[in-house]
Amino acid sequence: MLEIFLPHVMLKAKPNLELRIRTLKGDWAIVYDMLSEKDNSGFAWDEHRQLVIAEDVVWDSYINSHKEAGQFRHRSCPYYDQLTAIYTIDRATRKYAETNADIIGEIDVEDIATTNTHEERNNFHGCKVDVSLDEMDLSSTQPQPSRNQ
Numbered sequence: 468m469l470e471i472f473l474p475h476v477m478l479k480a481k482p483n484l485e486l487r488i489r490t491l492k493g494d495w496a497i498v499y500d501m502l503s504e505k506d507n508s509g510f511a512w513d514e515h516r517q518l519v520i521a522e523d524v525v526w527d528s529y530i531n532s533h534k535e536a537g538q539f540r541h542r543s544c545p546y547y548d549q550l551t552a553i554y555t556i557d558r559a560t561r562k563y564a565e566t567n568a569d570i571i572g573e574i575d576v577e578d579i580a581t582t583n584t585h586e587e588r589n590n591f592h593g594c595k596v597d598v599s600l601d602e603m604d605l606s607s608t609q610p611q612p613s614r615n616q
Contacts, residue, residue, distance in 0.1 A: 491550060492550070492554060494544060495544065495547065495550040496554070496558075497533075497535055497538075497539065498519055498539055498547060499551065499554070499558075500536075501533075501536055501539070502519065509521045509522060509524075509525035510525065510529075512547070516543060517543040517544055517545050517546075517547060518539075518542075519539050526540050
């Protein structure tokens, strides 16, 4: 009976897990932005309480322009350090931020350069590009002695 219900449970659990992950990432991003933006000085991270701390003036000013941050004035952000290790890989500073199109374009340029380099090496002095092992004459090759001898 359990096997019959298991796929049904998995189908219900997946959207809930995805929503929870999105929520965690969104909450983390709010806290990360408060702590990492250079114009947001005055915020600090209390490791023991897992809480963003700041003077009331700093909070009031920031919440005026970032309403979503108000929830963290008195609420902890558990796992912040672990989420930072996971999600900062995906984030870039404004100076170095790239769109997906930029990244794909760079990959394509690198692939073309690599392909051209390989073709140039293969065509060097008229060498054939595609040589299979069947076409090679290995009869004059001698076995190499073992290194352990």
